[in-house]
Amino acid sequence: MxxxxxxxxxxxxxxxxxxxxxxxxxxxxxxxxxxxxxxxxxxxxxxxxxxxxxxxxxxxxxxxxxxxxxxxxxxxxxxxxxxxxxxxxxxxxxxxxxxxxxxxxxxxxxxxxxxxxxxxxxxxxxxxxxxxxxxxxxxxxxxxxxxxxxPFHVIAVLTRESLRDPEVIFSFFEELQPNRVHFNIEEIEGINRESSLNFIEVREELARFRQARDSGHRSSRVHESGLMTTEPNPRSP
CATH class of the missing domain: 3.20.20.70 (Aldolase class I)
Structure with missing residues (x-):
């Protein structure tokens, strides 16, 4: 097949x-x-x-x-x-x-x-x-x-620091001009025993990041960028 x-x-x-x-x-x-x-x-x-x-x-x-x-x-x-x-x-x-x-x-x-x-x-x-x-x-x-x-593509790991200013992130990759960009969420895996995304407001921050990505003025390489769908577990209050 x-x-x-x-x-x-x-x-x-x-x-x-x-x-x-x-x-x-x-x-x-x-x-x-x-x-x-x-x-x-x-x-x-x-x-x-x-x-x-x-x-x-x-x-x-x-x-x-x-x-x-x-x-x-x-x-x-x-x-x-x-x-x-x-x-x-x-x-x-x-x-x-x-x-x-x-x-x-x-x-x-x-x-x-x-x-x-x-x-x-x-x-x-x-x-x-x-x-x-x-x-x-x-x-x-x-x-x-x-x-x-x-040509090349990019994989970028999203941390708490990068979520704070999505405009800076997207402007950087538009200037870098890869074919496409894939964003991976920082996970607790292997030697990575903690994640900077383990905070209460993480889902709101990710939503704001997606909104910035999907804004109409983005180039196609950023507008169509992939974002891992695995959601981090925010720390309880």
Whole structure:
């Protein structure tokens, strides 16, 4: 039956940042270098006509581009003629180089960048191992994508700070010009043991955020942005 199917490949060989909005290395799982492809013919065979493979978690670009070229070639070898493959990578953008851009271009990889808004918001949670904010390195990666003519989308985590001034958030992303923006609500998950959205007025703040998003003067990339529907549980009075 025609359609699409997605497989998520979690990369656990390490990461370039730490903090609430970063995934953590899973030391129990072999690194991609030791376990390069658990995806085999049986997985590819599940797809009807398009199989999307999402490489994410931790930071997928910590392994060299040659790893992906080899992985893509092996998957292509097992691909049935009636099945198309679409590779997607979700990255913090800090390691993007000319070599990475060549890979994205050659294999038409869909690239997503994790950036939470202007520097003061982004650097609050997305920091490097030395505790420094990653905003400038992420923006440098985006500029390199643009120089190669590679489109990108954005995933941004909504925190209490970002809900306070939605106009600043939306203006930032309109200027950044991604193909689309997806907003994820900060959740209590993994190493993130608390959420800044755990406050009484959170639903009202989210409603105001949605209203600002849906205002008529927004560009299409922001007006049609996705917002996770999972509602946080506000703290009781």
């Amino acid at each position: 025609p359609g699409k199917q997605a497989i998520r490949r979690r990369m656990h060989s390490g990461q370039t940042g730490k903090g609430k909005n970063c995934a953590v290395r899973d030391l129990q799982e072999p690194s991609p270098a030791r376990k390069p492809l658990w995806l085999g013919p049986k997985w590819v065979g599940y797809a009807a006509n398009v199989l999307s493979i999402l490489w994410h978690a931790g930071e997928p670009l910590v392994v060299p581009p040659t790893f992906y070229r080899k992985a893509f070639d092996i998957l292509e070898e097992f691909r049935p003629p009636q099945v198309g493959l679409k590779h997607c990578i979700q990255s913090n953008g800090t390691l993007i180089s000319d070599e990475w851009c060549a890979l994205f271009r050659d294999h038409q990889v869909e690239i997503g960048i994790s950036i939470d808004g202007p520097q003061e918001l982004h650097d609050r949670y997305r920091v490097s191992r030395n505790g420094r904010g990653t905003f400038h390195r992420t923006v440098a990666g985006i500029k390199r994508l643009r120089s190669f003519g590679i």
